[in-house]
Amino acid sequence: MRLKKIILLLLLVLLSASWAFNEMQTSFVQSRLFSHICRGIDFWKEPGPSHSIRFPNTGPYDLRMGYSQIPYWADLLSNKGYQVESQARASETFLKLVDLGLFPIYHEKVQAGLRILDSEGQEIFATRYPQRIYPAFEAVPPVIVKTLLFIENRHLLDKSQSAMNPAVEWERLGKAFFDLAIDAIDSSHSVGGGSTLATQLEKYQHSPEGITGHMSEKLRQMVSASLRSYLEGENTYPMRKRIFLKYVNSIPLAAIPKFGEVNGLGDGLWAWFDTDMDEVNRLLFALEDSNSEVNLQEAGAAYRKVLTLFLSHRQPSSLLIKERNKLQALTDRYLKILAEAGIISAELRDAALQHPPIFRQDMDFNYPIPFEQWKTANLLRTRLLEDLKGNRFYNLDRYDLTVYSTLKLELQNEVMGFLQRMKDRDAAYGAGFNAPNLLARGNPAGITYSISLYESTDHGNLLRVRTNSTSTPFDMDESAKVDMGSTAKLRTIVHYLEIIEALYEKYGEMKRAELIARSEGNLDPLTRWAIGYFLATPERNLTTMLDAALERVYSANPEEKFFTGGGLHSFGNFSKTDNFKFHTLKTAIYNSVNLVFIRLMRDMVYYHIFERIGSTPSHLEKLDDDDIKTYLSKFADQEGSVFLARFYRKYSKASPREAAALLLKTIRHRPAGYAAVFRYLKPETDMQAFSAFMAEHFPESTLTPSTLSRFYSTFALDAMNLGDRGYIAHIHPLELWVVGYKHRFPNATYSEMMKASAQERQDVYRWLFRTRYKAAKLKRIRVILELEAFQDIHQAWKKVGYPFNFLIPSYASSIGSSGDKPSALAELMGIILNNGLRKPSIRFQKMHFAEDTPFETILDAKGAAEVRVLSTEVAEAAKQLLIGVTREGTARVLNNALAAQDGSMVVVGGKTGTGDHRFKTFGAGGQITGQRTVSRSAAFVFFLGDRHYGILTAFVSGEEAAKYSFTSGLPTHILKNMWPILRSSLDIKGAEPLLEAAAQQ
Secondary structure (H helix, E strand, O other), X not given: OHHHHHHHHHXXXXXXXXXXXXXXXXXXXXXXXHHHHHOOOOEEEEEOOOOOOOOOOOOHHHHHHOHHHHHHHHHHHHOOOOEEEEEEEEOXXXXXXXXXXXXOOOOOOOOEOOEEEOOOOOEEEEOOEOOOOOOOHHHOOHHHHHHHHHHHOOOOOOXXXXXXXXXXXXXXXXXXXXXXXXXXXXXXXXXXXXXXXXXXXXXXXXXXXXXXXXHHHHHHHHHHHHHHHOOOOOOOHHHHHHHHHHHHHHOEEEEEOOOXXXXXXXXXXXXXXXXOHHHHHHHHHHOOOOOOOOOHHHHHHHHHHHHHHHHHOOOHHHHHHHOHHHHHHHHHHHHHHHHHOOOOOHHHHHHHHOOOOOOOOOOOOOXXXXXXXXXXXXXXXXXXXXXXXXXXXXXHOOOOEEEEEOOOHHHHHHHHHHHHHOOOHHHHHHOOOOOOOOOOOOOHHHOEEEEEEEEEEOOEEEEEEEEEOOOOOOXXXXXXXXXXXXXXXXXXXXXXXXXXXXXXXXXXXXXXXXXXXXXXXXXXXXXXXXXXXXXXXXXOOHHHHHHHHOOOEEEOOOOOOEEEOOEEEOOOOOOHHHOOOEEEHHHHHHHOOHHHHHHHHHHHHHHHHHHHHOOOHHHHHHOOHHHHHHHHHHHHHHHHHHHHHHHHHHHOOOOHHHHHHHHHHHOOOOHHHHHHHHHHHOOOOOHHHHHHHHHHHOOOOOOOHHHHHHHHXXXXXXXXXXXXXXXXXXXXXXXXXXXXXXXXXXXXXHHHHHHHOHHHHHHHHHHHHOOOOHHHHHHHHHHHHHHHHHHHHHHHHHHOOOOOOOOOOOHHHHHOOOOEOHHHHHHHHHHHHXXXXXXXXXXEEEEEEOOOOOOOEEEEOOOOOOEEOOOHHHHHHHHHHHHHHHHHOOOHHHOOOOEOOOOEEOOEEEEEEEEEEEEEEEOOOOOEEEEEEEEEEEEEEEEEOOOEEEEEEEEEEOHHHHHOOOOOHHHHHHHHHHHHHHHHHOOOOOOEEOHHHHHHO
């Protein structure tokens, strides 16, 4: 009985071994099992977000293609108004395999890269990585096929085994296990790899960091490779050819400076040896053709480069970069082995041995696109990188991503060419620009022109043109802070109209008796005017009131001095003919009269102060001590928390160093103010560090050692309270406290700051009343009240797109002292044109990720909601003012100058602005000792018809700017001369027929 059991067991073992041997030879069971599973693998695309999708992990291939990041990008872009238009769905089998831990099974792309198209589908930019690939198996020279198979996977293309599983080469796998067993006993024993080409592909493309970290990872590679091999059925020969081709085209070959990672034989030959793949193929194909004349020396040199790269794959970073001598010796050895095995001829071997390759020394890599498109492409790539929260163009260009931009490429190129021509003296003078206030002074070549042009649609404001005349990719409209002078008057007048609207809502429903009662007492000028208007106007209508408010009259007298920004200041008008005249606000904005807007800003500041405390700075002298204490209590209880919250938001995302830098930008550039801030933030620093700080920020000043020593002691932490320090620096004391607290506690939360500031929020106002002299008290009160009023004005400006986190607390902000960005001014123009609605500004209409893969995702920029930031009445009033600027004011060169294609006149509105930025230096006592020109700029922010708007800017940087005298007339003339280009590409309708055309009819 026992013998029978033994015999049966032996038979079972023999049968199992026989089956296993047969399975190793034929893959009969594997082919049926894996191909059956693969029949259930499928994916497709449907509208809307997918709930049956799985994204890959962080393998090198999946990261390079961007597939792993798609869920993150979809969430990120949803905050910018993008929504999933369509997305891939996967079959249940596909999902189960991924959930089991396998890599996604599908036919993967070898080559992909970023493509950017314009609004009409014209290609702006395209990259493909790898750049040089074999399009088909038949394109690979046979000697390359035989060589790689001999080195890596000898039986891969064995036609006698149609159902062979290419993921497993049993002989090689058995040897690897045998080597592992010996290695367990003798650690010096070399362990050979058991990977086939199929499993190597899985490893370097999908395993974390492209390595096999443990046995379970090896198993995942083998099963995934097996399934992928049977995607086309039980006969795997076509897939095995595909595996070979994919390996040749994607083999990792380290990285090279200025190019990055090198993948594939074609890119490897070019990147490492400056060798053209097509030439290598020609030489090696000739070896197979008996009718071709073969230059054996050239063929040998070419073949050796191929072999060198194949052998380097084992340790590419080491062999290709650090140990090239070792790599050459390995290549010599393999040349002899290959000849002995009959893979290559002895003649080819000898020729290859005589020609060790010369590694490339230089790398000059350029995208093969024209300069104009390259500039446009860089502009879009920069923005796309920001939208995707990326940090390198290198990564962006390798994503499997097609982006549909809103730009019109042909129009973009024509406008760019025109702006560049205007830098030529003959072209500029030929256009009539050699006139006063244009280019009568200065070289036209030194001017940078930039333009942004948008089209308003139902889905948002589409960027149609964004370019400039420089040879660099710098986006001046988006990135530069520019002093554009009178364009600030547009922001000022818009907020003025908002104040009038607020007064309408506050007093418009009051009865006459109540209005009379409210008219008594200390009112700010705007409130007094509004109450008077309602008393004199029985029928109340916001539109009528706004128009009446624009007819209010102000003086342009330049001799009055204004207490603002902590001191007395005087201002001048651009044109002396405006001096001592009286202007309505309408005529003042038409002609950019500075003093009118200085006085208007004063009234606006007084309005905000009155809204807070029920009085104005001009009436503070009438307050008694009890009133002062009452106001102080109100400040401490109600305002301290509001301002602390505002300052916390301002600095919440900044590091302590960044917060300090931002704070210094907020305050006036004066030695005493900087010293007071520095000694508060870093009280522990010594005199040497303090002196270095002051020298860094005031390099051209004449601060003496004794002055620095006085500053050091005067502004010590225990020598001055927070309120006095805020007064010296012309900054709200709570803002200084927030930055100081952030220095001590970088990770403090809002609630922690609010709790810690309880005493400071009380003390920050009480310090004002410790001085004996009432005049000094009131002066300091006026400074803090003005600071708070400008905080309110800043919030109003931010609401309509002002780009910076602070506004200089001076009436001069109304004429441009706080600067602006061209793109932000264009946004304000868009709000006005869109009747008070802020629509999203869209540069990319659509983003198409991972096309024809199981991760395919199309995001469309149609989900952003428009937001009402101005009432229709305020927007319309501002629009009419802007039309007046072009009809009667500083932009009247455009009046009846832009005709549509049908001959009708296009309605144009806009605001001009001129900036003359000068850097001032200070002496020992803080007085100005000199100044130099930093830049000169001129801008025209405009709308054309009922849908298009934008901004055109002229800019000169550096001390050369002193040689120019152009004003905002320059961009208006540029726009006028550019009009034929714009008209031919944009569907801009006119509204008013030409008088001449009407007369002819």
